[in-house]
Amino acid sequence: MTTPRTARALARETLTREILDAARARLGTEGPAGLSLRAVARDVGMVSSAVYRYFPSRDALLTALLLETYGELGDAVEAAEGAVARDDLGGRWLAACRALRAWCVEHPGDFALLYGTPVPGYAAPRDTVEPATRVVRVLVRIVGDAHAAGARPAPGPDGVAEPADLVADALAFVVAHGLVAPDAPTEAVVRTLMAWTELFGTVSFELFGHLTGTVGDYARWFDHVAARLAADLGIAVRL
Amino acid sequence: MTTPRTARALARETLTREILDAARARLGTEGPAGLSLRAVARDVGMVSSAVYRYFPSRDALLTALLLETYGELGDAVEAAEGAVARDDLGGRWLAACRALRAWCVEHPGDFALLYGTPVPGYAAPRDTVEPATRVVRVLVRIVGDAHAAGARPAPGPDGVAEPADLVADALAFVVAHGLVAPDAPTEAVVRTLMAWTELFGTVSFELFGHLTGTVGDYARWFDHVAARLAADLGIAVRL
DNA sequence: CAAAACCGAGAGCGGTGCTCTCGCTTCGCC
DNA sequence: GGCGAAGCGAGAGCACCGCTCTCGGTTTTG
Numbered sequence: 044m045t046t047p048r049t050a051r052a053l054a055r056e057t058l059t060r061e062i063l064d065a066a067r068a069r070l071g072t073e074g075p076a077g078l079s080l081r082a083v084a085r086d087v088g089m090v091s092s093a094v095y096r097y098f099p100s101r102d103a104l105l106t107a108l109l110l111e112t113y114g115e116l117g118d119a120v121e122a123a124e125g126a127v128a129r130d131d132l133g134g135r136w137l138a139a140c141r142a143l144r145a146w147c148v149e150h151p152g153d154f155a156l157l158y159g160t161p162v163p164g165y166a167a168p169r170d171t172v173e174p175a176t177r178v179v180r181v182l183v184r185i186v187g188d189a190h191a192a193g194a195r196p197a198p199g200p201d202g203v204a205e206p207a208d209l210v211a212d213a214l215a216f217v218v219a220h221g222l223v224a225p226d227a228p229t230e231a232v233v234r235t236l237m238a239w240t241e242l243f244g245t246v247s248f249e250l251f252g253h254l255t256g257t258v259g260d261y262a263r264w265f266d267h268v269a270a271r272l273a274a275d276l277g278i279a280v281r282l
Numbered sequence: 283m284t285t286p287r288t289a290r291a292l293a294r295e296t297l298t299r300e301i302l303d304a305a306r307a308r309l310g311t312e313g314p315a316g317l318s319l320r321a322v323a324r325d326v327g328m329v330s331s332a333v334y335r336y337f338p339s340r341d342a343l344l345t346a347l348l349l350e351t352y353g354e355l356g357d358a359v360e361a362a363e364g365a366v367a368r369d370d371l372g373g374r375w376l377a378a379c380r381a382l383r384a385w386c387v388e389h390p391g392d393f394a395l396l397y398g399t400p401v402p403g404y405a406a407p408r409d410t411v412e413p414a415t416r417v418v419r420v421l422v423r424i425v426g427d428a429h430a431a432g433a434r435p436a437p438g439p440d441g442v443a444e445p446a447d448l449v450a451d452a453l454a455f456v457v458a459h460g461l462v463a464p465d466a467p468t469e470a471v472v473r474t475l476m477a478w479t480e481l482f483g484t485v486s487f488e489l490f491g492h493l494t495g496t497v498g499d500y501a502r503w504f505d506h507v508a509a510r511l512a513a514d515l516g517i518a519v520r521l
Numbered sequence: 522c523a524a525a526a527c528c529g530a531g532a533g534c535g536g537t538g539c540t541c542t543c544g545c546t547t548c549g550c551c
Numbered sequence: 552g553g554c555g556a557a558g559c560g561a562g563a564g565c566a567c568c569g570c571t572c573t574c575g576g577t578t579t580t581g
Contacts, residue, residue: 256411544559
């Protein structure tokens, strides 16, 4: 990455940035499906073919956007959660959840790119997996700390824990990615993954309009969802 | 709708069907974003402009697809739930949830149309709202019956019910659409809406690839989510 | 049986992703 | 300093897209 600071390299850097910024701006207004490389080129004052000097294809541009966007969301959630006292587990959980929703609501286009319908022909490369797991990693860490502090999830549907092999399925990935220590409370991890999907499901329903008319105050609605999930994990949240 | 059965009207009917079928077939392979009216026209052996005799715009075709698809999902869920003994509340809940997921997994393209990123310029007309509520209506009905049978949702995060005005927000819509009787258990209704979002959030994460590597057996994972949600609503589910 | 309505085909508009070629500028190296 | 190589932006062109309009031919209607 330490390219020589020649005039050309410098220009390339700034132009790459300009293209990415223009693309993200368009993403906010048109959505991922309508992301037009030609329009982006026009926005930065180029002809469309010139953009291909910087991104070999539309998919490559998409990948760069994915990486950048996952990173930004991860930053936001980690920063919000990190600003809360370590022993305030409910506060950390709520801060992480609220930061998550806030970012998504402020960047609906980016949210659609990350959590909406996948672009048909496009498969996200491997190196997007790590940035994509940052949010859930924060959640798992909070729950892990809570477990260490004695918190226990509510009993399962029939009063017993989730089956061991279901837990193993989910846990294998989490441990493999270093999200959590191998001796983590397995059931809590599974519940956290379920909570993660509910959080994003709620945001998805909000942003995609499936709750219009049903819910008045989305922020409060989301807070209650987050609080319920926390309670289910044995973490007390004061709204 | 009782158009005279002239040769022309008959031909129009079958051709409209053929176009819709071709569009849904393409939806399954390309996804909603890549739905090309020209390609659909080719599939039914027409030139693209001829399709406009049947649907005045791509959006109109989209609306027709929405109506049909919501209807099909509603049919599937209602049929599955209706086949279970009325007093077997856990069975009804599980049947509805499983039918919901099964349909989505079998029709990923249609699912993306209904619950994925909204098409940028397109706003679904009013008459898609009613068909869109059929699934949640089934869920609310089960929970209502459970309430009548004495089931009570688990206590809220801090041991108290959800705030009354949050409940009122959500309930207003539900009652306005005749989803539930005005004297319904308000808190249970709110919880049901939350459960509804989690069910579709789980399917969304499954189909959009956010759980790849994390969850091995999606069906069992989903069953556990459904069972947990039921337990939270005071409904016992045997897996 | 004629007028009106409907229908399919085709051309055409401006847009898209992407490829290739063509000059020009900048770079690295001797 | 000079020179070949590499990088760059512009433009033309390909096949595709949604959509409009016109033009003959068919069917329906009064």
